Amino acid sequence: MYKSLIILLIILISSQGKLIGQSNSTYIKAGYLYDSKNNKLLKNKLIHVKGTKIISVGDFESLPENNQVIDLTEYTVLPGLIDAHTHVLFSQDAKEDFAEHSMKSLTMESDALRVLRGAKRAKSYLDQGITSIKELGNSGLYLDIALRDAINEGTLEGPRIFASGPILAANGGQIYGVLPKYQNIINTEYRIVTSPEDAKNAVREHVNQNVDLIKICADNIPNKTYLTIEEIKSIVEIAQSYNLKVTAHCVTNQSAWNAIEAGVDGIEHGFNLADSTLIKMAEKKVYLVPTENSKSYMKTYAKLAGYKTNDLGWIDNYLNRLEDRLRRAIEKGVTIVAGSDNYTDIKVSRGESSKDMFRYYFEAGMKPLNILQSSTYISAYQLGRENEIGYIFPEANADIIAVKGDIINDFISTMANVEFVMKDGEVYFNKIKISSNQTR
Numbered sequence: 001m002y003k004s005l006i007i008l009l010i011i012l013i014s015s016q017g018k019l020i021g022q023s024n025s026t027y028i029k030a031g032y033l034y035d036s037k038n039n040k041l042l043k044n045k046l047i048h049v050k051g052t053k054i055i056s057v058g059d060f061e062s063l064p065e066n067n068q069v070i071d072l073t074e075y076t077v078l079p080g081l082i083d084a085h086t087h088v089l090f091s092q093d094a095k096e097d098f099a100e101h102s103m104k105s106l107t108m109e110s111d112a113l114r115v116l117r118g119a120k121r122a123k124s125y126l127d128q129g130i131t132s133i134k135e136l137g138n139s140g141l142y143l144d145i146a147l148r149d150a151i152n153e154g155t156l157e158g159p160r161i162f163a164s165g166p167i168l169a170a171n172g173g174q175i176y177g178v179l180p181k182y183q184n185i186i187n188t189e190y191r192i193v194t195s196p197e198d199a200k201n202a203v204r205e206h207v208n209q210n211v212d213l214i215k216i217c218a219d220n221i222p223n224k225t226y227l228t229i230e231e232i233k234s235i236v237e238i239a240q241s242y243n244l245k246v247t248a249h250c251v252t253n254q255s256a257w258n259a260i261e262a263g264v265d266g267i268e269h270g271f272n273l274a275d276s277t278l279i280k281m282a283e284k285k286v287y288l289v290p291t292e293n294s295k296s297y298m299k300t301y302a303k304l305a306g307y308k309t310n311d312l313g314w315i316d317n318y319l320n321r322l323e324d325r326l327r328r329a330i331e332k333g334v335t336i337v338a339g340s341d342n343y344t345d346i347k348v349s350r351g352e353s354s355k356d357m358f359r360y361y362f363e364a365g366m367k368p369l370n371i372l373q374s375s376t377y378i379s380a381y382q383l384g385r386e387n388e389i390g391y392i393f394p395e396a397n398a399d400i401i402a403v404k405g406d407i408i409n410d411f412i413s414t415m416a417n418v419e420f421v422m423k424d425g426e427v428y429f430n431k432i433k434i435s436s437n438q439t440r
């Protein structure tokens with residue numbers, strides 16, 4: 001038994017090198033290339049892709065003859081974008097209540113149907129040039145892991161998924177108003193943590209299901225329960241021992257403070273962060289994923305949710321408050337990671353809906369290149385994957401996209417014009433001709 005396992009491992013390890021060696025080369029000529037690590041645009045660069053990997057980045061002059069060339073000289077070439085906060089296995093109508101929808105999904109939507117629906121939503125990210133997503137729970141019992149594996153093995157087309165498994169939360173999770181006798185249903189959506197010792201085991205359970213990171217709910221608003229600092233510390237300690245990052249959903253300022261004190265890597269949402277908390281985040285290098293939406297998205301949402309059109313002043317107030325929070329975070333030196341958290345059905349594909357985050361960050365005053373860095377290199381770095389994704393650099397995965405337009409002076413419409421998407425060296429879609437020969 002053990003012997004055959006060892007032989008299998010040796011075969012697996014030794015065959016990896018061969019697979020890469022046998023594949024063909026492609027060269028991409030980029031009119032502009034976004035260097036996401038140094039946050040600048042480079043002119044006229046040549047990217048050599050072989051198999052699933054980037055081999056080199058050089059100048060046009062280094063193009064060898066008789067190779068496949070993808071001519072993107074009229075385009076800006078970017079690393080595949082990353083949405084750091086998604087829920088592809090969850091969708092609710094604008095008029096629906098979150099807790100009611102969750103209970104309905106958990107009791108009336110089979111896992112099979114849920115994951116098939118999620119697969120369609122996941123694929124739509126590729127159409128927008130988002131080649132990686134961080135899937136942060138509300139995905140049943142590890143359905144996110146199943147979807148990730150199906151995509152990785154080539155059964156389905158979709159973005160690279162980094163999956164958290166069920167969210168670790170205090171009693172009740174985020175599903176409010178559920179009677180005691182039905183609390184067991186919540187255990188099929190959240191991993192309820194009952195003590196610091198139990199918190200350790202929760203992480204270990206996730207490790208055995210091969211999660212990529214740990215997501216916690218530091219608070220459960222509108223449920224009043226929250227994880228204690230001791231419980232979050234236990235989670236962080238065990239997660240770190242398995243080299244897993246921990247990111248914390250925080251609505252209240254107090255829960256964010258607790259999570260930062262306990263050593264988490266990131267704060268999701270952070271709608272109510274005080275200056276003192278932001279300063280602590282900057283000091284401890286804890287990142288923030290602001291998950292707001294643009295004004296036009298909010299108007300669409302309000303209409304679908306049935307708000308009266310003459311009663312939309314709350315949108316301005318809401319956005320002003322959150323823009324102020326984002327500005328203060330940037331001023332204090334907090335690292336910003338781009339994430340959408342869009343799970344409401346606003347009658348466009350999920351990928352398109354999620355891309356609204358670029359419009360929001362732009363409207364909130366972030367500069368185009370900083371937004372791009374928050375959705376590429378910085379996002380990958382905070383996941384500990386900066387050598388694999390989010391950066392067009394030798395040995396990284398060949399996740400490469402191209403947009404048409406002036407990315408500095410016309411950011412929003414340029415980001416809407418994604419005309420080329422490659423993931424893992426495979427062209428997912430391409431509105432541009434591929435030629436072979438070639439002139440230098």
Ligand SMILES: [Zn+2]
Pocket residue numbers: 085086087136341
């Ligand atoms: Zn979320």
